[in-house]
Amino acid sequence: MNKKIIVLTKTLMRNSFSFTTDPKKRIRQAMLLAFMALCFLPMVGGLIKFVAKTYDGLALVGEQGVLLSLGMALSAFVIFFFGLFYTMNTFYFSEDIETLLPLPVKSSHILGAKFITVTIFEYLTEALIMLPLLIVYGIKGGQGLLYYIYGSLLFLSLPVLPIVLASAVVMVIMRFTNLAKNKDAFRIVSAIVAIFFGIGVNIFTQKMVSNQGIGQLGDNSLVTTTSAIFPPAKLGALGLINNATLGGLGYICLFLALSLMGFYLFLILGNLLYYKGVTGATVSKSRHKSITGQELSRQTERNPVLKAYVLKELRILFRTPSYFINGILVNFIWPVFLIIPMVIKPKDMSELVQLKAMLQNPTIGGIVIGVGFGIMLMTASINGIASTSISREGENILFNKYIPVSYRTQILAKVITGVLWGIVGMLIMCAVAAFLFDFPGSLVAVISVVSLPGILFANLVGVFIDLLNPKLHWSDEQRAVKQNLNLLFSLVICVLFTGLSIWILVKFHFTINQAAISLISFYALLDIVLYGVLMKKGSALFSKIEY
Known part of the structure; x- marks a missing residue:
């Protein structure tokens, strides 16, 4: 093979992985990798x-x-x-x-x-x-x-x-x-x-x-x-x-x-x-459009700091193709994969009818709530909006340190952004469940309410992990999200908590009400603790981040 190809490959790989030279961060990365490997052993x-x-x-x-x-x-x-x-x-x-x-x-x-x-x-x-x-x-x-x-x-x-x-x-x-x-x-x-x-x-x-x-x-x-x-x-x-x-x-x-x-x-x-x-692929076409004074006044209207920062996060997610594809679009893909097989294989509908009857059995209502909660928790985690929120800043992280917005506000805005899209994913999945399994509206409502503290939990965990080990050195936005192990770390933690929650509900035969009250109480308390830790430790971690 040509020597120039080998040299270029080594350079590209070195830039892709961008291992830190800080001994403490290297130890932290090694521990996170070891933890993830242990978590995946049962699945393997x-x-x-x-x-x-x-x-x-x-x-x-x-x-x-x-x-x-x-x-x-x-x-x-x-x-x-x-x-x-x-x-x-x-x-x-x-x-x-x-x-x-x-x-x-x-x-x-x-x-x-x-x-x-x-x-x-x-x-x-x-x-x-x-x-x-x-x-x-x-x-x-x-x-x-x-x-x-x-x-x-x-x-x-x-x-x-x-x-x-x-x-x-x-x-x-x-x-x-x-x-x-x-x-x-x-x-x-x-x-x-x-x-x-x-x-x-x-x-x-x-x-x-x-x-x-x-x-x-x-x-x-x-x-x-x-x-x-x-x-x-x-x-x-x-x-x-x-x-x-x-x-x-x-x-x-x-x-x-x-x-x-x-x-x-x-x-x-x-x-x-x-x-x-x-040629020309490194530039984007822009629109040249004149705006009126009224439009300028509306677009420059003053907003509360937190709201303005959340809007900024949402605009970046929508305007950056890699972030849109991996963060926003993924919320709409899972329902497609669930619906299409049922549509193209009518024979499977008979099995679906039997499954509907089983899921609507009141004796397993607690399990249904637990499984629904777990699906929503995984949906909120798998889009990676929270667990890559710091990494997506890349070299702009220095700008975030100089703007007149506190670290706490920036962190909270990233959590809120993830929660908003977690709720969108939840609503879509609930609509699909109601369509496929003919769930009553009351059951869908209970699953939705129970899932809210779980969605908040997934996003608090995701932002905290990304603060601990941000991937800031990347050559294109795709690598900030697709080659970011923080998404996997966050997902593994959510999988463990999901499995533990469902196991407890199955073990003790919880009813719908018992399952709902237990899940809301436990994860609400967990969210309060995580929020306190994130607000206290998160600012310190943010201040130590260097590009």
Whole structure:
């Protein structure tokens, strides 16, 4: 590989991770990482047990190889889906573009380095799906050393083709349109289109696989069917299944050759399209509009400080594509994923009717309240508005220290902003629940009221964690939210409290009233304590933040 690509890759990776040099902060980061790893161990253990049981069931009919082909196909689809966003932001809209373009390097060198950077980050996504499957299949099947060597090669090369396809789509669009000059609108619209494109591909694939039906089972005959989403997955799966034969080596070599060929075709395409497509991508088109004196007076109307700062936070969330996509839009995506399967699969409606009857059983009313509360708590946490609120300031954090607004007010405004969108997410989820499960209005109202202190809890925790360990050094806004571990830390804490709350409600068979009173009382008290700590310690943490 070209030396310039390697040097550029090292530089980009160093900028992406931006590890602190402060010994105290490094210890704090290490402790947070260790804590998160411990929190995820039960989930990983549960996933491995599930895969192991699935393997045993498939092995009875000689179809255990389906785990490999389906896992590779699913990983490729997820990588392609997220790759559309990552490549668009990394290739065209990152702040390092203006620095890299004047350098005496070819566009293929810049693209190659950025491609490898995207691939490295996609390994994290791939690991969640592929590692449990590879490990379980290897142990359960008593596989030898060759299996693990082949598995490692496939794991490293699997993201290449999906990212090449995503990159090709993005480069063609950016080269033959002037959308780069309207980058904010383009990124928002393209994200929405990509989401629905992904949903459409998923629906089409499910229908195609179901229409093919299941023929004679045995000898891993379903590998071809399950790899329909990503045909090269068949090569990888057959290579692992037949790892002890010469044919297995042939399948692996063919898969690696396709990946290598795809990468070089990507570089050739980049040399043809990238420079012309990236020109103008670092600026945004502005509107030149005259305003009247009355409009100017209305727009410059004096507001209370807290209200003005909350409005400022909301404007930034709406006007910055990465923040809008990952913070605002996510509140509307989950309901879509819940409703669409019910609409496209009428057969599932019969099961839904049975579930409705079960959920409306008064003997499990307390559990329903607890599950509803947990969903709202997770919805408020997963959008990352609070847990990335300090990190999103980036280099502007110095400006926040000089404006005549107290740290307490700034912190409170960030909490309020997160709470507002947590409430929006709650209302949307309640509407979906009422539509799908025909919940009575009184039950929806109880869940909504009970969820309010939980939403406040999630946002207090999120802001406090981001104050402890803000990620301020980033080259584009996408990395401030998508590559920010603070969101995961906050999510893990909310998962633990959700699980504990539901376990208590199930253990002691709480009624609806008992569950509602207990949850409101506990989380309201917890919110008061957290608010006091945040207001007292938060200002001190804010004052110590340095860019």
